[in-house]
Amino acid sequence: MEQVIANGLYLGAQYALIALGLTLIFALMNVLNFAHGQLYVLGGFVTYTIYGQLGLPFPVALVCSGLTLAVVGAAIEKYLFRTVIRRSVREESTMLLAAAIAFFLDSVILLLFGEKQRGVPKIIDGVFISDAVILPYDRILVGVLAVLMIAAFVLFMQYSKPGRAMRALAQDRIAAQLMGVNVNRYSMIGFALGAMLAGVVGGLLVTITGVNSGIGGPISIKAFLMVMIGGAGVVGGAIAGGFILGMMESVGLTVLREFGDVTYLVIFALLMVFLSIRPNGLMGKPWG
Amino acid sequence: MINRRTTLKTLAIGAVSALAFTAAALSSAAAQNKTLKIGFVGVTSGPAAAWGTSNVRSMQVRADWLNEIGGVKIGDETYDISIVTFDDQKDPKRAIAGMEKMAQEGIHYVVGPNVDDGAAAVRPVAEANGIIYFPYAFPKELYTPPASNAVLGMVANYQSGPAIYKYLMENKGVKTVAFVAANESDPLSQRDSGVAAAKALGLEVVAENDTYQTDTRDFTPIMTPIVRLQPDLLVLSGVAPANAPQLIRSARELGYQGLISAETAQDANVLQEGAGELANGFISVGGASTPEIRSPEMEEFIERYTKAYGEYNDESNTKVYALDYIIETLKANPAAIDDVEEFKKTMETFSAPNPYIKGESELKYVGMSSFGQKRQISVPMVVTEFKDGAFETLFIGEVD
Missing domain, CATH: 3.40.50.2300 (Response regulator)
Known part of the structure; x- marks a missing residue:
């Protein structure tokens, strides 16, 4: 059971970090960013290129992944979402735009990096072995880094000026504007931050799971699942959703293994029941 | 009057014409x-x-x-x-x-x-x-x-599978086997035929219901209960090249010491990048040469x-x-x-x-x-063993 809990916590930390960027973008702009998984994949490939191919140190690659995705995110917000939001009153327009960006990025990534699964050398060798738990050190490191990043993100949102501005935007866009918050600027920063989180987690996890051009869609679906559990647009909800999903997956894959691949069937069934009782998820919206 | 310049001009024009004719003839033949x-x-x-x-x-x-x-x-x-x-x-x-x-x-x-x-x-x-x-x-x-x-x-898996299992029984003393497959029609049907072939050969099948989603990124939770069974052979039925290194890596990192095989073809570079030396010893059906x-x-x-x-x-x-x-x-x-x-x-x-x-x-x-x-x-049915970034031939068979 200890192993199952350890697996669940480790998965949960990864998942929470993936979901954070998605929920931040939703909170700020009310945009369902279907391209979140593709941003994750792009971050993975940047780390693959810099760390795996060019042989530069892993922290350099991780920083490059974050910066690249921040720039890509800022550009997407400034030149695509901002324009569409300004010109269209229908929410579907941003959803369609997000889907189009996802397909576009899928194709670009395929062209640039090819179709193969890619991996990089382990960042740390060895396995922690005790009577109850076996966990490779690189997974422990990634889990700890994920928790630290989540903590840093929460502190940033809580105490920094941009964080406060973005929280104000998420609570009430018009009121924030009336109070002098530069909506365009902080929307762009928020989108860049969300994309950066996707890139950083993609870069972190490429050391363990590798990356390939086809996984963006499934990553997005999983991220949406976590956000739905925790409550759309709520940072705490995304974190909770990530850990809940990680734990459910770990427990389900152990307890239900004799019945074949029913873990996600059960998770989706439970989610349907849960959403019928709490349609806004655990923590609902708005946050702040 | 024919002077040297005129001769050269005539020769040049002639050469160009000849080249043009040859090119035209060649392109016409190609066309x-x-x-x-x-x-x-x-x-x-x-x-x-x-x-x-x-x-x-x-x-x-x-x-x-x-x-x-x-x-x-x-x-x-x-x-x-x-x-x-x-x-x-x-x-x-x-x-x-x-x-x-x-x-x-x-x-x-x-x-x-x-x-x-x-x-x-x-x-x-x-x-x-x-x-x-x-x-x-x-x-x-x-x-x-x-x-x-x-x-x-x-070569189909129901042709290569029995050959691989038999070879491993005779040469590596394999007695127990566990199967894990993606939850998709191909891998599941390959798993079923693999299980049937293993049982027909007298192997003890210790796990045959373990499956995973194809979009799984971390296989540790899936491999944990299978590794506990410590089978002599772990068969990754119908495994896609993208998933094989992660499955192998998870199993090895959890302490699995036995053999791992697949009846699908794999990519040496992908295995090396994704699992490195942990993939050494992995047996799969290789390219036919x-x-x-x-x-x-x-x-x-x-x-x-x-x-x-x-x-x-x-x-x-x-x-x-x-x-x-x-x-x-x-x-x-x-x-x-x-x-x-x-x-x-x-x-x-x-x-x-x-x-x-x-x-x-x-x-x-x-x-x-x-x-x-x-x-x-x-x-040719070529069964290979992965070693240090390349496939080495384990044995070669034939289908009739």
């Missing part, structure tokens, strides 16, 4: 070549993309090579080969659309699809439109009567492929065969070029020298034992 379109419908994107990509690249390299040496003479005509490709994204609906596109283009010979459900889905379209197709999929009903348009392009048996033509094919795409995929040793089988069978019976019934008749007696193997080896259709009719191409 006289008809085009023979060969189709490909299969997966070239997503986690299983390596399977279809190795098909497309093998076909393209071989076609370019044949065109470069003047085309292919079939009957009285010489043809340039043109490869028409369609990415079905491993989706049966798209595979049907792809096969319909081939029919619309008047193509009668198609390589692919790469997976079971896609191959089954395109069957009605292929049969209705007179298309012979070469799937890399294993359902027997595609190749057994009354079906007759599909020709298996590789090991360094010990390959001919100079195969060496040249590998060289051309590597030059064109930057890296080689061992699986292409098998994937190169389908196009040669199509062309050589058409050469044997030119009437088959737009009549697949003629192609089927020729398959019964067809044989041609195998250009990719040293010595006396033949291209021929097989499958009588498995399907009751010749609906499989004959390629």
